[in-house]
Amino acid sequence: KGSRFYKDHPRYSKLLLVAAVSGGGVLAYSKSNSTRHVTSDSESPKKRIVVLGTGWAATSCLKNLDLASYDVQVISPRNYFAFTPLLPSVTCGTVEARSIAEPIRNIIWRSGGFWEADCFKIDEKNKKVHCRPVQKSESKEKEEIIMGFDYLVVAVGAKSNTFNTPGVEENCHFLKEIEDALKIRRSVIDSFEKASLPNLSEEEMKKHLHFVVVGGGPTGVEFAAELHDFIKEDLSKLYPKVKDFVKITLLEAGDKILPMFDQRITDFAIEKFKRDGIDLKLGSMVVEVTNKAICTKERSSGEVSSVPYGMVVWSTGIGPRPLVREFMQQIGQANRRVLATDEWLRVQGSDCIYALGDCASINQRRIMEDIAVIFSKADKDKSGKLTVKQFQSVITDICERYPQVELYMKNKKLKGISDLLKDCEGKDNNIELDIEKFKLALSQVDSEAKTLPATGQVAAQQGLYLAKCFNHMQERQENPEGPPRIRGDGRHRFHPFRYKHLGQFAPLGGEQTAAQLPGDWVSIGHSSQWLWYSVYASKQVSWRTRTMVVSDWIRRFIFGRDSSRI
Ligand code: FAD
Numbered sequence: 001k002g003s004r005f006y007k008d009h010p011r012y013s014k015l016l017l018v019a020a021v022s023g024g025g026v027l028a029y030s031k032s033n034s035t036r037h038v039t040s041d042s043e044s045p046k047k048r049i050v051v052l053g054t055g056w057a058a059t060s061c062l063k064n065l066d067l068a069s070y071d072v073q074v075i076s077p078r079n080y081f082a083f084t085p086l087l088p089s090v091t092c093g094t095v096e097a098r099s100i101a102e103p104i105r106n107i108i109w110r111s112g113g114f115w116e117a118d119c120f121k122i123d124e125k126n127k128k129v130h131c132r133p134v135q136k137s138e139s140k141e142k143e144e145i146i147m148g149f150d151y152l153v154v155a156v157g158a159k160s161n162t163f164n165t166p167g168v169e170e171n172c173h174f175l176k177e178i179e180d181a182l183k184i185r186r187s188v189i190d191s192f193e194k195a196s197l198p199n200l201s202e203e204e205m206k207k208h209l210h211f212v213v214v215g216g217g218p219t220g221v222e223f224a225a226e227l228h229d230f231i232k233e234d235l236s237k238l239y240p241k242v243k244d245f246v247k248i249t250l251l252e253a254g255d256k257i258l259p260m261f262d263q264r265i266t267d268f269a270i271e272k273f274k275r276d277g278i279d280l281k282l283g284s285m286v287v288e289v290t291n292k293a294i295c296t297k298e299r300s301s302g303e304v305s306s307v308p309y310g311m312v313v314w315s316t317g318i319g320p321r322p323l324v325r326e327f328m329q330q331i332g333q334a335n336r337r338v339l340a341t342d343e344w345l346r347v348q349g350s351d352c353i354y355a356l357g358d359c360a361s362i363n364q365r366r367i368m369e370d371i372a373v374i375f376s377k378a379d380k381d382k383s384g385k386l387t388v389k390q391f392q393s394v395i396t397d398i399c400e401r402y403p404q405v406e407l408y409m410k411n412k413k414l415k416g417i418s419d420l421l422k423d424c425e426g427k428d429n430n431i432e433l434d435i436e437k438f439k440l441a442l443s444q445v446d447s448e449a450k451t452l453p454a455t456g457q458v459a460a461q462q463g464l465y466l467a468k469c470f471n472h473m474q475e476r477q478e479n480p481e482g483p484p485r486i487r488g489d490g491r492h493r494f495h496p497f498r499y500k501h502l503g504q505f506a507p508l509g510g511e512q513t514a515a516q517l518p519g520d521w522v523s524i525g526h527s528s529q530w531l532w533y534s535v536y537a538s539k540q541v542s543w544r545t546r547t548m549v550v551s552d553w554i555r556r557f558i559f560g561r562d563s564s565r566i
Pocket residue numbers: 052053054055056057058075076077078084085086087088117118119120155156157158175176177219321323356357358359454455456457458459
């Protein structure tokens with residue numbers, strides 16, 4: 001509204017201020033050559049928090065933030081939160097796209113503003129972000145929103161990583177957003193319709209119905225399993241003439257799938273895929289994707305082969321978004337993969353910019369220091385020795401704080417420690433063990449254990465932590481003489497962020513799921529599938545989406561999945 005008013009104004013050609021109040025801020029419009037700038041400065045006495053993103057980290061922060069205490073402005077190209085763990089279900093119509101999306105305005109409706117825009121630059125020095133609106137303006141000029149902030153929360157996630165493999169961007173599907181899932185759903189049906197046309201040779205049918213999934217991580221595995229179920233339970237009944245030509249191939253460059261899971265789960269998944277006829281190729285690296293074929297190189301033999309395909313889904317991990325890459329260059333972190341923050345989630349070297357979720361990683365310089373503290377607490381008499389019981393409790397403590405250590409112990413990367421633990425089993429409680437030995441073994445994982453996994457679970461916990469810090473900060477300012485727990489200044493007035501691993505799931509199709517919960521609890525099968533249903537229903541961001549997701553599951557049980565190509 002403001003921009004149209006401004007355009008009609010007689011003194012349009014020069015800089016002009018139009019007071020268009022939005023969420024307590026003033027919008028100023030200025031024009032330079034072909035770009036129109038919309039500057040939003042706060043005139044509210046409240047401190048302004050600008051949140052970039054509407055994903056797991058941002059939404060968790062917004063849901064828990066005391067919105068009335070701050071001038072909160074949210075900027076994201078997506079005006080909704082998407083429940084990503086159910087994206088593979090959307091690719092096959094098990095769950096509808098709208099069932100997993102919650103409008104962000106439903107979350108910040110009480111106060112706070114939302115701008116549907118893409119942030120392309122963070123100006124740390126002047127405390128401003130530069131953004132481009134997603135909706136194109138009626139005028140031909142480019143429009144730019146410049147927004148000032150007191151605190152900035154960068155929660156823009158990451159993009160799919162292609163490792164610069166030729167042809168991937170042009171010819172493959174990704175599975176990151178709801179739009180991607182919908183495109184895949186259409187493409188699967190397209191392939192079946194194309195293969196059903198008359199006068200096609202067997203070769204052509206096979207090509208159309210060859211579905212390739214690249215990447216054996218949880219997303220690739222779950223999608224392959226979901227696609228298998230869709231074809232077996234629904235499409236093979238509707239397309240009986242072509243069903244025998246269908247093939248699903250899962251390519252993984254490493255030597256195992258689901259590397260972050262317990263070996264028992266990996267083995268079960270491999271066995272299940274074998275039974276289901278999913279062709280799993282380990283050690284197979286994709287070197288190029290053309291519009292007709294996918295070229296792979298075997299890591300062991302170096303043999304290169306090329307196979308025609310109907311559809312390829314690329315799911316090999318994540319890389320930084322251009323905004324984050326540019327910002328990292330600006331602040332001297334150019335050689336990193338993600339933004340480094342301290343344990344209070346502040347971007348290193350900055351006092352007012354926070355980064356969380358997939359775009360950031362906590363630089364846990366202190367992991368070994370932490371471990372040393374845990375050891376010295378246990379070693380009260382400073383003898384350099386621990387009893388078996390003390391040793392076991394130290395390891396439990398470390399694993400709780402750094403879940404990766406637990407994982408490495410299970411995957412035999414930390415063989416030294418695993419062996420020591422095994423040696424201790426059933427031994428006398430008074431046997432003493434050498435501390436230096438454990439420290440040496442733990443230092444093996446020092447560099448690897450630093451990075452938290454890029455999951456919604458981490459992002460959501462970080463969002464909640466940061467919201468609590470902001471709320472606490474406000475409380476302290478309002479009660480300077482208040483209780484001692486909220487006095488003080490500086491970042492150390494908050495305890496550092498600690499991740500609590502609650503477990504993970506890997507749905508493997510056929511109503512079977514693998515669950516790995518804390519405390520070395522592994523369960524695979526139909527019972528875990530019910531646990532999966534209950535956890536994912538309870539984790540929905542609102543009652544609206546919860547009801548829609550559950551009713552989608554019931555609909556699927558009764559009527560099957562919908563195969564219309566809408
Ligand atoms: P995102 O959730 O990706 O959100 C990023 C936000 O930033 C989006 O709103 C985006 O629109 C916005 N944005 C992007 N660019 C800009 C910009 N320039 N300016 C402003 N805003 C911008 N994790 C689990 O814990 N469990 C699971 O089962 C699980 N399953 C998954 C399944 C799939 C298919 C996928 C893709 C991921 C899954 N994950 C799972 C991982 C999880 O989704 C991510 O770790 C999580 O989304 C990260 O949260 P985030 O807030 O950092 O980023």
